[in-house]
Amino acid sequence: MLPLNYAILKLFENGDEYDVQGVEAELKGDYSSFRAFKSKAINESLMSAEKNGLLDEVRYELDDKQELHVYYKANEYGADMIKSYIK
Amino acid sequence: MNDSQQLAEARRARTSSFFKKGVLIAIASGILYGVYGSFLTGATFWGEWIPWYGYLEGAQGAGWYDAGTSAIITNTLGTYAMPMSFLMAVLILGALGSGLNDFFSAIWMLIKAAIQGRLADFGRCFKSKPGLVMIVCALIGGPIASTAFLIALIMAGPIATPISALCPAIGAIIGRIIFKQELNFRMACGIVVCVIATFMIGSTAFTGLELTDPMFLAGLAVALISALGWGIEGAVAGFGTSVIDYNISITIRQVTSGVVTLFILVPVLFLFAGNVGLYPTMVIDALTGPLFTDGVLSSPLIILLISGLAAGLSFAFWYKGNSMCGAALGMACNGMFSFWVPFFSFLVLGLYMGGGEAYFLAPIQWAAAIVMVIGIFLIAVNPLDWFKKDKEA
Numbered sequence: 001m002l003p004l005n006y007a008i009l010k011l012f013e014n015g016d017e018y019d020v021q022g023v024e025a026e027l028k029g030d031y032s033s034f035r036a037f038k039s040k041a042i043n044e045s046l047m048s049a050e051k052n053g054l055l056d057e058v059r060y061e062l063d064d065k066q067e068l069h070v071y072y073k074a075n076e077y078g079a080d081m082i083k084s085y086i087k
Numbered sequence: 088m089n090d091s092q093q094l095a096e097a098r099r100a101r102t103s104s105f106f107k108k109g110v111l112i113a114i115a116s117g118i119l120y121g122v123y124g125s126f127l128t129g130a131t132f133w134g135e136w137i138p139w140y141g142y143l144e145g146a147q148g149a150g151w152y153d154a155g156t157s158a159i160i161t162n163t164l165g166t167y168a169m170p171m172s173f174l175m176a177v178l179i180l181g182a183l184g185s186g187l188n189d190f191f192s193a194i195w196m197l198i199k200a201a202i203q204g205r206l207a208d209f210g211r212c213f214k215s216k217p218g219l220v221m222i223v224c225a226l227i228g229g230p231i232a233s234t235a236f237l238i239a240l241i242m243a244g245p246i247a248t249p250i251s252a253l254c255p256a257i258g259a260i261i262g263r264i265i266f267k268q269e270l271n272f273r274m275a276c277g278i279v280v281c282v283i284a285t286f287m288i289g290s291t292a293f294t295g296l297e298l299t300d301p302m303f304l305a306g307l308a309v310a311l312i313s314a315l316g317w318g319i320e321g322a323v324a325g326f327g328t329s330v331i332d333y334n335i336s337i338t339i340r341q342v343t344s345g346v347v348t349l350f351i352l353v354p355v356l357f358l359f360a361g362n363v364g365l366y367p368t369m370v371i372d373a374l375t376g377p378l379f380t381d382g383v384l385s386s387p388l389i390i391l392l393i394s395g396l397a398a399g400l401s402f403a404f405w406y407k408g409n410s411m412c413g414a415a416l417g418m419a420c421n422g423m424f425s426f427w428v429p430f431f432s433f434l435v436l437g438l439y440m441g442g443g444e445a446y447f448l449a450p451i452q453w454a455a456a457i458v459m460v461i462g463i464f465l466i467a468v469n470p471l472d473w474f475k476k477d478k479e480a
Contacts, residue, residue, distance in 0.1 A: 003208040035204030052329035068097040
């Protein structure tokens with residue numbers, strides 16, 4: 001089993017787009033029992049990955065409840081980095 | 088406000104909140120570094136550290152910076168008296184203090200990881216490629232840079248401190264070259280202002296410098312090694328924290344540094360000093376030396392537990408801040424430790440432990456703190472943006 005943060009980044013290696021809720025939906029089967037599996041922590045993880053050039057923000061929208069959803073995608077550098085460093 | 092304005096505003100608020108949180112975390116890392124530095128020094132005020140450091144300080148006038156002069160390390164009961172060179176004595180005492188500090192820090196961080204339910208992830212990360220990068224960072228920033236700093240202090244004197252505090256500038260350059268992080272002319276100017284402020288803080292100790300002494304010049308070169316080590320650690324570990332959770336990366340850092348320093352580096356130094364048998368005795372003495380009864384902070388063990396906790400949190404926030412703000416801004420905010428260390432030394436050592444006026448801050452050090460804040464603002468904020476905002480308003 002991969003560490004939670006690795007599993008989050010691994011979702012992006014094939015060019016798929018996710019927001020925080022998308023990441024939660026993909027990983028809840030294996031990681032929902034983790035105390036660190038929370039929206040706030042996942043959000044910070046995605047924003048840090050963007051700040052460090054691994055992910056790019058591709059689009060953002062407000063839902064019916066006026067909550068912001070930001071979608072990320074790995075750039076070429078990020079996808080290579082994730083593939084080569086996280087096995 | 089229409090839908091698109093509302094959307095843009097929500098996104099701006101999210102980005103701004105992340106940025107502010109990163110800056111606050113990076114500033115907190117510098118403050119906690121001050122607490123850690125002052126308490127680690129405070130441990131040497133008690134127990135067996137008194138005779139150990141007493142011998143070094145007693146001979147200060149007779150050649151503190153002369154690596155060849157002999158010191159005798161003994162305990163209060165006089166059960167051992169070990170002659171060694173000053174260089175070796177300072178290295179052993181420095182490495183013993185930082186090794187114990189990092190070891191206790193590692194225990195605190197393991198407890199923290201356990202409470203957060205991250206202990207299993209810590210084990211998994213330790214064995215992975217990014218975990219290996221963190222271990223290498225810990226070795227560069229822990230035993231290597233810290234030991235280089237101690238040697239530089241002996242060879243070049245107190246000027247080693249501001250030289251080693253060049254690490255934010257080095258970290259920013261590494262962040263730019265390797266990780267393509269932002270470093271424009273304005274940010275570079277801000278880093279230069281911070282470096283000037285660091286030299287202002289250290290300037291009170293710049294007396295009687297032997298500028299042509301080869302030992303002094305070699306000491307400056309060794310101080311640069313410590314700056315390079317901490318610069319590499321800050322930039323690489325900051326980036327690594329975008330892959331490994333910062334609670335886990337700091338646990339890897341402190342476990343590696345604590346174990347390697349306390350259980351490998353210190354015994355090897357004792358071996359070179361010619362008395363490896365004294366190693367366990369001095370480790371126990373360092374923690375269980377005679378206790379004084381005036382106050383809770385009168386035991387080296389309690390003080391090292393406090394410094395270890397502050398060190399762990401400080402490095403954790405350093406990594407986290409760098410990953411949120413980039414190495415240039417994160418390390419500049421953390422670099423305010425060159426003010427916070429004397430500030431907390433004034434509070435803890437000068438006022439609480441009765442160290443006296445030697446720990447009081449000079450006016451130039453207060454002024455330097457303000458200069459440093461200006462430097463950090465210059466890195467973080469483009470002044471032209473304020474004018475733009477005014478126009479928009």
